[in-house]
Amino acid sequence: MSKDSKKGGISRRKFLQGVGSGIIGSYVLTPGIAKAAEALKKNSEKLILSVPLTLKVNGKQAHLLVEPRTTLAEVLREKLGLTGTKVACNNGECGGCTVLLDKKAVYSCHILALDAEGKEVTTIEGIMKGENLHPIQQAFIDHDGLQCGFCTPGQVMAAEALLLKNPKPTRQDVLEGMSGNVCRCAAYPNIIESVLAAAEKAGSETAELK
Amino acid sequence: MENIDLLYHARGESKFIDDLRLPSDALYAAIFYSSTGHGRILSLDLRDALLMPGVKAILTSKDIPGENQIGGVIADETLLAEDEVHYAGQPIALVVAESPECARKAVKKIKVLFDELPVVLDPREAFRKGSFIIPPRIFSMGNTSLAWDNCLVIVEGRAETGAQEHLYLETQGSVAYPTDSGSLKVTSSTQAPTAVQRAVSRVTGLPMNKIEVEASRLGGGFGGKEDQANSFAAMAALSALKLNRPVKLVLSRQEDLRITGKRHPYSSDFKLGLDSEGRILAYEVTFYQNAGASADLSPAILDRTLFHCTNSYFVPNVKATAYSLRTNLPPMTAFRGFGAPQGMFAIESAIFKAAEKMGVEPSYLQEKNLLKEGDAFPYGQSAEGCRAKESWLAALETFETGEIKNRIEKFNRENQFFKKGFAFMPICFGISFTNASMNQAGALVHIYSDGSIGISTAAVEMGQGVNMKLRQIASAIFQVSLDKIKIEPANTTRVANTSPTAASAAADLNGKALEKACNELLERLLNAAALKLKTEDKPVIINEEILLKEEKTGLKWEDLVKMAFDERMDLTSHAHHITPGIYFDKLLNQGRPFNYHVYGTGVVEVTLDCLRGTYTVDSLKAIHDSGKPLNPLIDRGQAEGAAIQGLGWLTMEEIAYASKGPLLSDSLSAYKVPDVYFSPGELDIRFLKASDNPRGIFNSKAIGEPPFMYAIGVFFALYNAIKEFRPEVRMDFTAPLTNERLLLALYSKEKNTVTA
Ligand code: FES
Ligand code: FES
Numbered sequence: 001m002s003k004d005s006k007k008g009g010i011s012r013r014k015f016l017q018g019v020g021s022g023i024i025g026s027y028v029l030t031p032g033i034a035k036a037a038e039a040l041k042k043n044s045e046k047l048i049l050s051v052p053l054t055l056k057v058n059g060k061q062a063h064l065l066v067e068p069r070t071t072l073a074e075v076l077r078e079k080l081g082l083t084g085t086k087v088a089c090n091n092g093e094c095g096g097c098t099v100l101l102d103k104k105a106v107y108s109c110h111i112l113a114l115d116a117e118g119k120e121v122t123t124i125e126g127i128m129k130g131e132n133l134h135p136i137q138q139a140f141i142d143h144d145g146l147q148c149g150f151c152t153p154g155q156v157m158a159a160e161a162l163l164l165k166n167p168k169p170t171r172q173d174v175l176e177g178m179s180g181n182v183c184r185c186a187a188y189p190n191i192i193e194s195v196l197a198a199a200e201k202a203g204s205e206t207a208e209l210k
Numbered sequence: 211m212e213n214i215d216l217l218y219h220a221r222g223e224s225k226f227i228d229d230l231r232l233p234s235d236a237l238y239a240a241i242f243y244s245s246t247g248h249g250r251i252l253s254l255d256l257r258d259a260l261l262m263p264g265v266k267a268i269l270t271s272k273d274i275p276g277e278n279q280i281g282g283v284i285a286d287e288t289l290l291a292e293d294e295v296h297y298a299g300q301p302i303a304l305v306v307a308e309s310p311e312c313a314r315k316a317v318k319k320i321k322v323l324f325d326e327l328p329v330v331l332d333p334r335e336a337f338r339k340g341s342f343i344i345p346p347r348i349f350s351m352g353n354t355s356l357a358w359d360n361c362l363v364i365v366e367g368r369a370e371t372g373a374q375e376h377l378y379l380e381t382q383g384s385v386a387y388p389t390d391s392g393s394l395k396v397t398s399s400t401q402a403p404t405a406v407q408r409a410v411s412r413v414t415g416l417p418m419n420k421i422e423v424e425a426s427r428l429g430g431g432f433g434g435k436e437d438q439a440n441s442f443a444a445m446a447a448l449s450a451l452k453l454n455r456p457v458k459l460v461l462s463r464q465e466d467l468r469i470t471g472k473r474h475p476y477s478s479d480f481k482l483g484l485d486s487e488g489r490i491l492a493y494e495v496t497f498y499q500n501a502g503a504s505a506d507l508s509p510a511i512l513d514r515t516l517f518h519c520t521n522s523y524f525v526p527n528v529k530a531t532a533y534s535l536r537t538n539l540p541p542m543t544a545f546r547g548f549g550a551p552q553g554m555f556a557i558e559s560a561i562f563k564a565a566e567k568m569g570v571e572p573s574y575l576q577e578k579n580l581l582k583e584g585d586a587f588p589y590g591q592s593a594e595g596c597r598a599k600e601s602w603l604a605a606l607e608t609f610e611t612g613e614i615k616n617r618i619e620k621f622n623r624e625n626q627f628f629k630k631g632f633a634f635m636p637i638c639f640g641i642s643f644t645n646a647s648m649n650q651a652g653a654l655v656h657i658y659s660d661g662s663i664g665i666s667t668a669a670v671e672m673g674q675g676v677n678m679k680l681r682q683i684a685s686a687i688f689q690v691s692l693d694k695i696k697i698e699p700a701n702t703t704r705v706a707n708t709s710p711t712a713a714s715a716a717a718d719l720n721g722k723a724l725e726k727a728c729n730e731l732l733e734r735l736l737n738a739a740a741l742k743l744k745t746e747d748k749p750v751i752i753n754e755e756i757l758l759k760e761e762k763t764g765l766k767w768e769d770l771v772k773m774a775f776d777e778r779m780d781l782t783s784h785a786h787h788i789t790p791g792i793y794f795d796k797l798l799n800q801g802r803p804f805n806y807h808v809y810g811t812g813v814v815e816v817t818l819d820c821l822r823g824t825y826t827v828d829s830l831k832a833i834h835d836s837g838k839p840l841n842p843l844i845d846r847g848q849a850e851g852a853a854i855q856g857l858g859w860l861t862m863e864e865i866a867y868a869s870k871g872p873l874l875s876d877s878l879s880a881y882k883v884p885d886v887y888f889s890p891g892e893l894d895i896r897f898l899k900a901s902d903n904p905r906g907i908f909n910s911k912a913i914g915e916p917p918f919m920y921a922i923g924v925f926f927a928l929y930n931a932i933k934e935f936r937p938e939v940r941m942d943f944t945a946p947l948t949n950e951r952l953l954l955a956l957y958s959k960e961k962n963t964v965t966a
Contacts, residue, residue: 083229084222086429088379089463093878096379124222137220141213144847148673149219150379150429156220178886182878184377184430185673186854187847188889 032114035068055116057082058126064113072116073097073108076123084124084153088182095181098154098161099123105161105180124153127160136160136198145194147185155181159195167206169199212692213678215427215671226429227383227399228460236385237266239449239459240313242303242320243469244295247331247538247871249324251293251302259305259319264312266453268320269304273452276415280441282405284343284505287541289413289444295324296503298871299468299540301441306449306457314462329538329871333477333500336535343505343534349516349799351588352527354483357492361483365567369480369559369943371552373500373865374473374545374858375875377883378672380429382470383460384443386410386450393420396447400439401431401670402710407702409440410447418702421447426699428672432855433544435672436712437507438470467876472865473545474511475500476552482560488570490579492527495519495556499542499549501534506541508534511549513644516799517589518550521557522598522638522809523576524585538871544712546852547918550639551859555922558635559943562926566940572926573634577602580636590800591640597809597835601898602636604833605811608896614815622934627820630828631931635812635923639916640804641715641906642792648709649789649805651719655684655727657735657781661768663688666698667720668708673851674914675844679717680724682840683907687728689751690767705784714912717840718805719787721907727785734783738774739765806905808912810834810898812853812920818931823953825928827857829892832920837903837911849895849917856921858884860945861928895920932956 035051050065057080064079073090076082076099085108088096092110099108100122127134136159139145146152155178162169162177169177174195183191218224256268271278271290281287291302303320307313330336358364384398384406394416400406403423411418423443428435442459449457461469476499483492497515501508512534519530558572561579565572580598587593605611611634618630643649654666665684669676677697685692698704700711709719732751739749739756742765749758749765756765765773774781794801812832818825830853839845862882866874875881895917902909928947932939932955941955 077229081231083225086226086379087228088381088429089878091463091877091879094379128221133217133220140220141216144216144843146216146219146673147675147847147851148379148428148430149215149224150226152219153222156222175887182377182379182883182885184379184432184855184883185847186851186858186884186889188854188884188886189850189893190847191886192889 030112030115032112035114051114053114053117055113055121056119057121058123066113068112068114070113071109072099072111072113072121075113076108082123082125086150086153088150095158096151096154098157098181100157100161103161103164105158124156127156135201136163139194139198139201143190143194143197145187145190147187151181151183155183155191159198162195163199163202167199168203169195171196213675215677224427226380226427227385227397230385230397232385232458233456236456236458237306237308237449237453238310238313239304239306239445239457240310240317241301241445241465241469242305242317244291244298244300244302245872246295246324246326247298247329248327249295250327251291251295252323252325254302255321256303259316262312262316262319264308265305265316266308267306269306269448269452270302274413274448276413279412280409280444281505282408282437282440283507283509287504287506289441297538297540299873300503301469304445304449306453329869331537331539331867331871333475333498333535333537336537337498337533341536343501343536344509347512347516347532349519349530349588350528351586354492354494354527354529357527358483360485361491362486363564363568364481364483365560365563366481367559367563367943369478369556371476371555371945373475373542374863375467375865375881376432376434376472376545378428378430378432378434381461381463381466382435382439382442384446385456385458386443386446387456388450388454393422394447394450395422395424396443397424397426398439398443399428399435400425400443401428401436401672401712402439403668403700403702404706404708405437405710406440406443409444413444413448414451422701422703424699424701425670428670431672432546433548433712434470436544436710438543464876467881468873469540471502471506471540471543473859474508474542474549474552478556480556480560482564484564484575488568488575488578490523490525493520493525493557493560494529497532497553497556499532499534500537500539502537502539502541504541506543508542510645511544515549515553517640517644517803518638519553519557520588521554522581522636523557523579524581525588528588530588539867546855546915548713548915551856551919551922554637554919555945558922558926562929576634576636581638589803591802591804593807595806595903597898597901598636598638601809601811601833601835604898605813605831608833609813609831611813614813618815628817629820629931629934630815630817631927631929631934632813632815633923633926633930635814635920637810637812637916637919639808639919641713641718641808641912642789642803642805643709643713643715644794644803646792646794649719649792650709650787651723652705652708652784652786653720653723653727654704654784655724655731655782657731657771659772659775661694661771663690663695664698665695665724666701666704667724668700668705668711669716669720670700670711672711674716674848675841676711676716676720678844679840680721683721683724684728687725687732690754714914714916718907718912719789723785723787725907726787727783730783730785731781734779735770735774738777738779739770742773806903806911808835808916810916810920812923814920814923814927816924816927816931818928818952820935820956823949823956825952827890827924829894830857830890830920831892831894832917833898834895834917835898835901835911836913837901837906838909839897840908840910842897845913846895848913850893852915852918853893853895853920854884854889856918857888857924860921860925861947862888864946864948928952
């Protein structure tokens with residue numbers, strides 16, 4: 001934590017109490033934390049207060065008032081009703097809450113909502129192509145890449161991030177790209193197949209277009 | 211779209227408990243639990259917590275209108291502690307507040323003072339102190355004491371297996387709503403709606419007909435929500451009743467890890483005797499089951515350990531003794547395999563040790579002793595439709611195990627610091643609840659006037675694909691497309707007095723009840739069709755068309771249903787199924803507890819990095835007898851998932867408790883489960899061809915649990931790899947075989963013990 005955060009006379013310890021356990025262990029001064037600190041400065045007595053936040057989720061703007069400590073996952077699930085994003089550990093350890101932030105996979109339980117401001121958030125609800133399933137969703141269904149389904153939205157989003165970055169992943173790339181997402185049903189063999197199949201399908205479709 | 215559940219899951223639209231939209235007056239509960247393993251409560255100070263804005267009430271055992279008791283099998287478990295706590299994680303009080311955050315903050319303000327009492331975590335210590343949950347259980351056949359004299363080789367040893375956390379990704383949770391006329395509706399992430407209904411009734415004092423319990427779907431259960439969902443539903447219900455508002459209780463991951471029970475750790479002593487040809491003549495084994503602080507399902511789990519203590523081998527003289535021991539850990543509970551894996555691990559250890567002593571390969575002894583048709587199990591039942599040998603031979607042939615062996619030998623000659631090992635793992639697993647009365651199920655089928663069909667049973671969908679299987683059954687009988695068929699959530703007002711979705715038997719039991727209900731309706735419809743067509747012959751339905759003597763009649767399914775409705779026919783049917791011919795005498799420990807057995811043979815190959823103690827599971831292959839699988843895609847997924855979960859149990863999943871009882875491995879960074887990297891390079895599970903099962907639904911066999919036990923092979927494959935590096939080592943049979951234990955086995959000074 002840099003000295004900036006002490007600006008308003010708020011010690012790091014005191015501030016962290018306010019923002020909750022979500023960022024303990026994070027020593028980076030993110031804009032969200034700075035903004036929260038700024039807000040706190042105005043009212044250092046009361047740690048819980050709401051600040052305005054504009055989020056762009058699945059292409060739509062949402063104007064919200066949130067407590068600074070609120071995680072992106074909480075905002076998505078509780079304020080926006082996007083319960084497709086699952087919170088299974090709330091501690092950045094399982095990948096259940098994976099969403100895209102500017103096309104990169106992040107654990108939404110492990111990032112402050114304030115830090116998503118100005119960025120493009122994509123959740124499982126936002127990747128359908130109209131009424132049609134996204135090819136990754138389709139591939140998970142076709143290849144039985146899920147059982148209880150609780151990890152699935154996170155898996156699909158992790159796969160989407162992987163394929164956006166690397167449209168032709170090898171098996172090894174898939175292992176790497178998907179290794180942050182726990183599936184306790186252990187549908188792993190089929191998850192790997194699903195991701196590879198989705199990549200292949202996308203590849204052949206682009207080839208056709210050419 | 212065939213499997214509707216998959217579609218909604220993939221779109222993120224399936225609603226789990228925590229996703230439910232609640233009325234605006236809903237409140238949220240959080241649990242205050244014990245931080246010590248054993249102690250008398252000297253004082254409980256709720257004042258600061260109660261003063262917090264947003265806190266509506268704090269409930270303790272004194273607020274329970276009914277009985278403060280949730281022990282289903284034995285009444286030894288309180289919902290909320292009274293004056294003593296018996297494990298760290300034991301619920302003491304419930305805070306009900308306007309938000310979950312507020313409730314949790316208030317929990318932190320509760321102060322408790324304990325008079326600390328001695329903590330026992332080890333089952334053998336509990337045994338010495340005489341802390342039994344139930345009297346000892348003994349299964350025996352033949353006479354072991356006479357048999358030892360005929361044995362050429364006798365080995366003795368100890369086998370240890372650790373606890374395993376279920377880690378269902380959806381934590382335990384429930385929402386309870388007060389409804390009119392003093393009733394409650396409870397939605398719960400439970401495998402056992404009736405058990406929840408019973409527990410809520412007991413705690414609230416309301417009769418069961420005032421409690422409606424519903425379970426739509428679970429984000430994983432694996433046995434962890436068979437009995438242990440009861441308490442959380444009862445807590446939500448109690449709060450809702452007290453405050454007359456809807457109350458939600460969903461555990462955080464850390465709470466779930468700390469409060470709930472796990473797979474039972476076992477410590478076992480074995481003694482195995484064989485003749486000169488390697489035939490097993492006698493087996494004595496004593497199991498010390500660490501049951502935790504209360505019985506939960508431990509007695510039934512203990513019995514299944516005994517039922518499977520000889521795995522898929524014929525042993526003429528058996529004496530198996532099992533103790534269920536009370537310790538200061540959370541009540542241990544059902545987990546995929548239900549005690550069988552622990553039992554099988556012990557005999558596999560014994561066989562491994564015997565092979566070491568005889569200088570033969572374990573697989574030689576395994577094959578030699580496989581069950582044959584008609585062989586007796588040590589509980590009075592004999593092997594019928596035995597496919598032990600068949601699956602073994604199929605595995606040898608299909609996977610060319612001779613080739614594997616040669617390849618491994620070559621690799622091991624050429625590599626100094628990397629060694630490969632492999633092992634066979636045959637399995638035999640009995641299907642049925644061993645408590646005979648639980649082998650019953652009901653199904654309720656409505657055909658609506660537009661021809662669509664709604665089905666209710668007690669099967670809870672938790673990833674095992676039971677909804678899809680039920681739809682397949684109805685679709686095959688009515689000959690209508692799958693999209694006309696909907697499976698309703700399990701609900702106690704639609705199908706009552708049901709058994710849990712457990713014992714791998716949900717599709718079997720509920721499927722059979724459904725088959726009966728559908729056939730009754732079909733009969734009615736076809737009679738109506740015959741009447742309408744003015745024929746004595748019986749029409750049939752093929753692909754939604756009514757045919758008479760193989761000719762189309764022009765009538766379609768919808769017409770038939772409409773007609774039947776106009777004729778004022780009952781288009782609803784309820785049927786009840788019981789598994790025929792099973793019984794078990796618990797005094798003599800003899801009977802026919804199982805409807806049938808599942809067999810199979812697994813082969814596991816590993817590569818061990820002998821410098822680092824790390825390894826990869828190169829392959830897990832198996833020939834699995836699933837009868838005629840109802841849905842091979844689902845069954846393969848189940849088998850693979852079970853096997854990987856088993857690999858985790860035997861290798862990386864290590865639960866640690868502090869000496870006073872609190873769980874140390876209370877996050878996913880401290881408790882590692884298999885991730886996608888850990889998944890074996892090759893996971894190849896094939897179904898035994900030309901198999902069937904007249905006792906199963908549509909000739910299928912249950913699938914959920916048996917493949918878990920193929921993973922036991924990984925322990926012995928790793929042991930074999932260690933011996934390639936260090937031939938003189940004699941390792942303990944202690945699972946999980948973590949990297950730490952592996953490294954010790956490779957390098958510790960003593961060659962006989964590597965207990966970490
Ligand atoms: S819920 Fe966010 S990583 Fe587990
Ligand atoms: S499908 Fe159940 S956790 Fe992945």
